[in-house]
Amino acid sequence: MSTTNYQKILNELEAIREQLRSHFTFVDSTDDLPEPWGGSGILHVEVNPEMAFHFLEFLFDVAYIDILKEAGFQFIDDKTTWEYFVMSENGFLRIYDWKNYAVSVGSFGLATGGTDEGLRKDAKLLKTLIEKNIVKFDEFRQVHYKNHLVEYPFDNFMDAFMSLGILFRDAFDKLDDTNNYLEALILLVALLDTMLRYSILLTRINVRKTKKIDPDFRDLFQQTDGGKFITERNIYKIAKKEVIFTEYDNVLFFKRINELYDIRNRAVHRFAITNFQYSESKKAVEQYHDLVDILFTIIKDLEQEQVRLGVGFIKQGELDLPAHKLRKEIIRAVSGKIDSKAIIPRTEEREAMFSDAYPEGYHPDLKEFMSKMKKEFRKKRPKDSK
DSSP states (O other), X not given: OOHHHHHHHHHHHHHHHHHHHXXXXXXOOGGGSOXXXXXXXXXXXXXXXXXXXXXXXXXXXXXXXXXXXXXXXXBSSOOOSOEEEEEOSSEEEEEEEETTTEEEEEEEEEOTTOOHHHHHHHHHHHHHHHHHHHHHHHHHHHHHHHHHHHHOHHHHHHHHHHHHHHHHHHHHHTHHHHOOHHHHHHHHHHHHHHHHHHHHHHHHHHHHTOSSOOGGGGXXXXXXXXXXXXXXXXXHHHHHHHSOOSSSOHHHHHHHHHHHHHHHHHHHHSTTTSOOOTHHHHHHHHHHTHHHHHHHHHHHHHHHHHHHHTOSSOOHHHHTOOHHXXXXXXXXXXXXXXXXXXXXXXXXXXXXXXXXXSTTSBOTTHHHHHHHHHHHHHHHSOOOOO
16 A cells, blocks of 8 residues: 555544544543443444454544443453443443454433434444444554554564564463474574563663664664674674673573574474474473573563663653553554454453353352342341331
């Protein structure tokens, strides 16, 4: 897609956003919802539920928060994966999915002076806005990721960092089930290389006390066509010399990571010409995966030091991101670096009272919860008149 067409679609989506905001206000707290809570389904929206979730997050320009969960709401079952609440001059609407299968718009109460007919019209407008423009949003979304990664190479590097972490941990957790030993081995070596590059970058910024990423640091995270490339072996040498290991033996760490690198090379490049066995890939992952945790600790210390010195690009607020915003950043990275066409839900699973996830089919705290509810009910029940 050309830059002109990309900007055209972005402008169209901005116009849709303004149209939405002129009719609806995003509700970000249960304090703003009418009482008593309740409502009914009005319309079914013919779109993919996960894409609808992304689209609404884009239109309202918010990091999604499950406001009912945040308010301590007790969920009987887990039928709903996500839900948004909006307010119009007529009342409140709830946009939600059903087990990631369908999207609906339901009423949630009238506003003062609002009418049922007006609220039904609002629901129809919301349905139309989503159905008519979601394909356009998907096209914009895919191109946006690709353009962003080209224009901002450091973002590409950090997206790769987060994506490799997710991919490796997923492969490691399923090591015994999938037998994808070689994939886990390759991902582990790639993740460690990325973490060492980032550690070197943070160290150099802290030493130089620069406020930005200086041009001579770019070789650590960017390789242009025909440009300089720092190999993994050289990264190990540079890191061994520059990065401070406070809680782990420096010599032992790099001895182990070089051993791992050799195993990876035998598995990939010399599998057919040596006595290397596939099962050795699994043994290597299990033996060396703790190197990731060692580097995570070092990176955390380097980032905190950058904040303390007031240099570089790390700010304290970024280190203290709330869980929902951190989750959004991680999923953005995954969408951009792993597969820009992939639709990935950004919501955490609700802790329902009844679920097959529990041994007895219900939450362990349910008895205590029901007992509390009975006591509250007895307090509110009018006494029998004598």
